[in-house]
Amino acid sequence: MPQRGPVDLNEAVEEFGRHLRAERGVSPHTLRAYLGDLTDLSAYAADVGVTDPADLDVSLLRAWLARQHALGRARATLARRTAAVRAFTHHLHRRGLLQDDPGLLLGTPKKRRDLPGVLNQDDAARLLDTMDTEGPMGLRDLAVLEVLYGTGVRVSELCGLDIDDVDTGRRTIRVLGKGDRERTVPVGEPALRAVQDWLRAGRPAVATEISGPALFLGARGGRLHPTSARRIVHSRISEAGQMPDLSPHGLRHTAATHLLEGGADLRSVQEILGHASLQTTQLYTHVSAERLKRVHRQAHPRAARDDQAP
Known part of the structure; x- marks a missing residue:
């Protein structure tokens, strides 16, 4: 089993960003969006006393997403933030930094597909x-x-x-x-x-x-x-x-x-x-x-x- 490294959440987010850049080949736009979402999650977790990736659980993740909803975030934004968290916790679990993957327990907000107008x-x-x-x-x-x-x-x-x-x-x-x-x-x-x-x-x-x-x-x-x-x-x-x-x-x-x-x-x-x-x-x-x-x-x-x- 991989050994858990001495990283806090902020370092884990930075390391995840390097992983996305080097191994997943995501677009610069997606990379910026995911890292922004996860930085916000890290700040929220720190406010409630959680700085170790091993302490992330589904209750904290749901509370953070509920706060996003209360702040009036669009449905598409909530769907993206859920996807970012799921990718992050999956990565932490694979690295041995999380015993279980709490992202698997998150529901996905239904994303309304609002297409832009068109010219005739x-x-x-x-x-x-x-x-x-x-x-x-x-x-x-x-x-x-x-x-x-x-x-x-x-x-x-x-x-x-x-x-x-x-x-x-x-x-x-x-x-x-x-x-x-x-x-x-x-x-x-x-x-x-x-x-x-x-x-x-x-x-x-x-x-x-x-x-x-x-x-x-x-x-x-x-x-x-x-x-x-x-x-x-x-x-x-x-x-x-x-x-x-x-x-x-x-x-x-x-x-x-x-x-x-x-x-x-x-x-x-x-x-x-x-x-x-x-x-x-x-x-x-x-x-x-x-x-x-x-x-x-x-x-x-x-x-x-x-x-x-x-």
């Missing part, structure tokens, strides 16, 4: 066809929105693109997604044209010695950061006016919705979006219900039709 096809066309593309940043912003909408990639995937990831001949981009999974995504002519215009007349005016191979650059020449990409999307949608204010994820959702409305099958959309599970892709199908009803009315012999007599 006319709004998407108006947003992209009327955007002010003056100057290098204008060319960049159009290319950013065209690629987000045209491919459905995540904002982190967009910012991670290098110039060589774009294959204009095959009309595809190579994307490094979650869990370092690589996929090839088709890209349409408008997005390719916007990228080529940015590479020809925009990027050279911004690039510096720190730019490296990055496809999209910030104003100072470094690789475009996801926060800046989000700001670009919000700003450009606001300029267009009279349409929902969306984030980059909203454009991803819009892309998936329009693919399904156009007749794409779920498996193909799953591959394009890089979802590990088809269940995740199925969340997007609710917006296509009207299309399915129209198909049913037109195709099924027993469906009610407007031109039928009552």
Whole structure:
């Protein structure tokens, strides 16, 4: 049996962070979220006199989660914090720092999946066809929105693109997604044209010695950061006016919705979006219900039709 090391909870959290970084390959966003959750747990435990990992029990964990609920944390936040605790206690148990795993006894708050709004096809066309593309940043912003909408990639995937990831001949981009999974995504002519215009007349005016191979650059020449990409999307949608204010994820959702409305099958959309599970892709199908009803009315012999007599 592994020997218990002389660590307190804070040290155990730091060690768990190193484990996540080195062995689990979690995303930087998930790592920050989990460590923030567990740091909060450690502070709560210290307030009630618990500093040794061996003293963690299900009563303390439930009390901490109940406090989060009382503070008004969102259901999604509670679900994530429960997942963080379960991963942490499982790790401590495997290392021999906990005799039993109290995380196994925690219930999971049901997470409501609130999908973002979407642009209809006319709004998407108006947003992209009327955007002010003056100057290098204008060319960049159009290319950013065209690629987000045209491919459905995540904002982190967009910012991670290098110039060589774009294959204009095959009309595809190579994307490094979650869990370092690589996929090839088709890209349409408008997005390719916007990228080529940015590479020809925009990027050279911004690039510096720190730019490296990055496809999209910030104003100072470094690789475009996801926060800046989000700001670009919000700003450009606001300029267009009279349409929902969306984030980059909203454009991803819009892309998936329009693919399904156009007749794409779920498996193909799953591959394009890089979802590990088809269940995740199925969340997007609710917006296509009207299309399915129209198909049913037109195709099924027993469906009610407007031109039928009552």
